[in-house]
Amino acid sequence: MSRSTLNILAIGLIAAAVYLHYGGGGGGGTDTLPAVPEPSPAVKSLVAPITAKLTDKEDAATLAWFYFDFADIVERDAGKQITTTPVLRDFNRNSVTLGLSGAIAPVSGLADAIDDAIVRGMGYTPGDIPASPIDTATRAKLVESLRGVSWACCEAAR
Amino acid sequence: MTPQNLITLYESGFKGWIDDPAARESFLADYPTVEFANSGAIALRGSGLGKRALLWRYRDLFDPGAFGQEAQTTGDCTSHGTRNAFDTSRSVEIAVKNEPEEYLVRGATEAVYGARGHGGQGMSVAVAARFITENGMLFRRKYEFADLSKYNASVGIGWGRSGVPAAVKDECRKHPAGAFTKPSSLDDVCDLLFNGYAGATGQNVGFSGTPDKDGCSPRRGTWSHCMATVGYDDTKEIYPERVYFIANSWAKWNSEPKNWPKDLFGPWPHGLIVCRASDYGPFIREAFYYSNIKGFPAQSLPDLGTPSEVLG
Numbered sequence: 015m016s017r018s019t020l021n022i023l024a025i026g027l028i029a030a031a032v033y034l035h036y037g038g039g040g041g042g043g044t045d046t047l048p049a050v051p052e053p054s055p056a057v058k059s060l061v062a063p064i065t066a067k068l069t070d071k072e073d074a075a076t077l078a079w080f081y082f083d084f085a086d087i088v089e090r091d092a093g094k095q096i097t098t099t100p101v102l103r104d105f106n107r108n109s110v111t112l113g114l115s116g117a118i119a120p121v122s123g124l125a126d127a128i129d130d131a132i133v134r135g136m137g138y139t140p141g142d143i144p145a146s147p148i149d150t151a152t153r154a155k156l157v158e159s160l161r162g163v164s165w166a167c168c169e170a171a172r
Numbered sequence: 173m174t175p176q177n178l179i180t181l182y183e184s185g186f187k188g189w190i191d192d193p194a195a196r197e198s199f200l201a202d203y204p205t206v207e208f209a210n211s212g213a214i215a216l217r218g219s220g221l222g223k224r225a226l227l228w229r230y231r232d233l234f235d236p237g238a239f240g241q242e243a244q245t246t247g248d249c250t251s252h253g254t255r256n257a258f259d260t261s262r263s264v265e266i267a268v269k270n271e272p273e274e275y276l277v278r279g280a281t282e283a284v285y286g287a288r289g290h291g292g293q294g295m296s297v298a299v300a301a302r303f304i305t306e307n308g309m310l311f312r313r314k315y316e317f318a319d320l321s322k323y324n325a326s327v328g329i330g331w332g333r334s335g336v337p338a339a340v341k342d343e344c345r346k347h348p349a350g351a352f353t354k355p356s357s358l359d360d361v362c363d364l365l366f367n368g369y370a371g372a373t374g375q376n377v378g379f380s381g382t383p384d385k386d387g388c389s390p391r392r393g394t395w396s397h398c399m400a401t402v403g404y405d406d407t408k409e410i411y412p413e414r415v416y417f418i419a420n421s422w423a424k425w426n427s428e429p430k431n432w433p434k435d436l437f438g439p440w441p442h443g444l445i446v447c448r449a450s451d452y453g454p455f456i457r458e459a460f461y462y463s464n465i466k467g468f469p470a471q472s473l474p475d476l477g478t479p480s481e482v483l484g
Contacts, residue, residue, distance in 0.1 A: 098272045099473055107477030120484030129478035145272040145470030 047075055047171055048082035053162040060131040060159070061166035067127055068170035073118035078167035080113060081128075085160035088153065098147050099138075102156070128163055135159025173245045175425035182378065182395040188249035189374035189398040189458075190288075192296035196458055199298040203305075206353055206460075208360040213353045213367075220366030221359060224405040227370050228419060228441050230263035231256075231402070234275035239402075240442025242278075243423035246325040247293030249398045251285035252421035253372040254300040256400035258309055258349060260370035260419075262465045268368060273467040280310040280320040283340050286331025297374040297398050301352055301460040307341045308348035308466070315343060350464025355456050358449055361416065364461040365404050371461035374398045375454040379426075379445050386412055387429035389445045399445070401455065410436070414449035 053061070068074040088096055096102050133140045136155045148156065173181075182188065205211050231238055238259070244252050259279045265271045287303035288295035310320055317339050318327050331337070336344075353369065355361045364371065378393035388411065403417035410433050420426075420443040428440045447455075 097270050099476075100272060100470060101270050103473055103475075103477040107479055111479050111482055115482050118483070120480075120482065122484050125478045125480035125483040128483065129475050132476055132478075141472075141474055143473040143476065145473055147272065 047078055047168045048164055050078070050082055050161050050164045050168060053158065053165050057131075057135060057158060057162035058165075060134050061162045063127045064124070064131060064163060064166040065169045067121050067124050068167060069121075070119060071171045073121075074167045074170035076114070076118055078164045078171055080110075081160050081164035081167060084109065085157045085164065088160060089157045093148065093150070093153055096148065096153075098145065099143055100145050102148060131163055131166075132156065132159045135162060173243070175243060175422045178244070178422045179381070179425060182397055183393045185394075185396075186247065187294045187396040188244075188247045189376075189396045190250075190294040190296050191374065191376070191396070191458070192298065195296045195302075196298040199302050200354065202302075203352075208353055208355045208357075208364075211353050213360075213364065216363040216367050218359075218363065220362035220364070220404070220406070222406050223362070223366055224403070224407050225362075225365040225368070226403045226405075226417070226437055227260050227264055227365060227368065228402040228417065228444070229438050230267045231260045232438070232441060233267055234263050235259065235278050237442070238278060239419050239444065240423055242281075242323045242421070243425075244281075244325070244421045245323075246285075246329060248281055248285040248295070248325055248328055249421050250288075250295035250297055250300045250372070250374065251281035251328060253374075253398035253400045253419075254284050254297070254304060255279040255281045255309065256402070256419050256421065257370040257372040257460075257462055258304060258465060260400065260402050261349075261368065261462045262467050264368035264370070265463075265465060266467070271467075272470045274470045276311070276468045278312045280312050280323075282318070282320055282324065282328040283307070283310045283331065283336055283344055285325075285328030286336045286340070288332050291329075291333035294396070295398070297372055297458045297460060300372065300398075301349075303336075304344075304349045304462070305352055306348070307336075308344035308346060310340070310344055311347070315340075317343075347466050347468075349462040350466060352460045352462050355459055355461065358414075358452055358456065361401065361452075361456060361459070361461075362404055362406055362414070365401065369461040369463045371401045371459050372398055373401055373455045373459040375457065377451065377454050379447070381426035383427060383429035383446065387431040387446055388415060388448050389426070391451050401459070402444075411446070411448075416447045416449065416452050416455070418445040418447050418455075419443065420445060 376394050378395040379389040380392040400419040402419045406414040424442045432440045
């Protein structure tokens with residue numbers, strides 16, 4: 015069942031986040047950050063509010079790794095499991111909740127800033143995201159946006 | 173009408189399902205590729221053998237307790253069986269196949285029954301299949317032409333006499349069953365169910381309301397009846413032989429099997445018949461399994477769900 019598979023994907027992402035945050039793989043600290051490519055100017059503009067909100071470098075590094083892995087999972091999935099925006103929404107909510115709860119200190123408005131950057135990066139309007147299949151072009155934008163979020167967090171972690 | 177009234181009525185020879193070979197042959201002649209072996213479903217052949225599918229659970233997910241509600245109050249079993257199959261396939265498409273639709277509300281039986289083409293009681297399953305394919309389904313809501321938010325058999329009774337109004341058909345066409353398949357064997361039924369297609373069937377077969385020691389429903393009497401097949405179990409882990417799960421439309425008319433595997437199957441849906449494969453043969457003569465149902469488009473999403481309680 016696809017929901018079970020999604021849960022497995024989410025657990026993979028969570029495991030990666032926990033592993034990295036608690037000292038494995040070089041993440042979690044600010045010494046090693048993911049090698050995320052510099053995004054396009056348009057994506058930089060979308061993710062700039064994220065960098066501005068993050069003041070704790072350790073938390074920023076944790077988020078950078080989380081979204082770096084998130085992008086990687088979406089890219090490798092290639093639309094097999096994360097097929098539609100409602101499925102993406104479930105996956106996003108579950109992964110962030112289970113992977114990051116208690117791992118970082120909440121920052122007012124950070125969730126909205128990240129959500130907004132991803133939604134706009136996919137070409138949608140916040141508050142009015144169509145419940146529809148995610149086509150190849152939109153998935154590529156999603157991956158680019160998630161990497162942009164990771165990059166923004168890296169910037170805050172430096 | 174109580175469940176006991178319905179049992180007595182059907183056991184005394186009442187014909188809720190009308191065996192109309194001419195209507196069936198005409199329908200199949202118009203759609204020659206719906207026979208399992210001639211259709212795209214042939215690619216599914218063998219996929220369901222030795223496995224199980226519990227499709228009613230997906231409808232229960234969106235419409236809890238639906239199978240124990242809305243007992244028919246006239247001879248409109250064919251519309252109930254067809255609606256139950258339609259809603260079950262629709263639920264699977266949303267919950268399992270991730271179609272971006274919403275269940276929203278239960279299908280309504282009235283227009284289907286109204287399409288039977290006569291003013292008396294009873295209906296051919298093939299006629300119902302033609303209607304929901306060429307037109308579609310209404311839902312439990314208020315329309316300008318009728319309030320169908322609650323089951324009202326008199327509406328379908330009336331449309332049977334006068335014909336389904338054009339405005340009703342127009343509304344139905346927003347929600348057709350996009351495809352249907354007629355199985356030719358018991359194995360075909362497993363393949364269809366395993367791949368998420370529920371079906372409506374018409375047959376002259378009755379059952380006891382008291383399950384046997386294996387948890388199966390023994391044959392008893394003859395009902396000219398339409399019901400929905402909403403699952404099967406060919407694993408033989410629970411039952412000594414393959415069984416098919418049949419949803420009746422008489423609400424709480426029978427007893428829950430004592431050995432119902434609740435941990436594995438979830439709550440027993442009221443009215444469900446556990447039919448041994450050795451009793452299921454008559455259920456494939458007039459049987460149509462539905463797919464590609466056009467339901468309700470999902471609403472826009474407000475966000476991507478990034479939780480503020482975690483990130484702030």
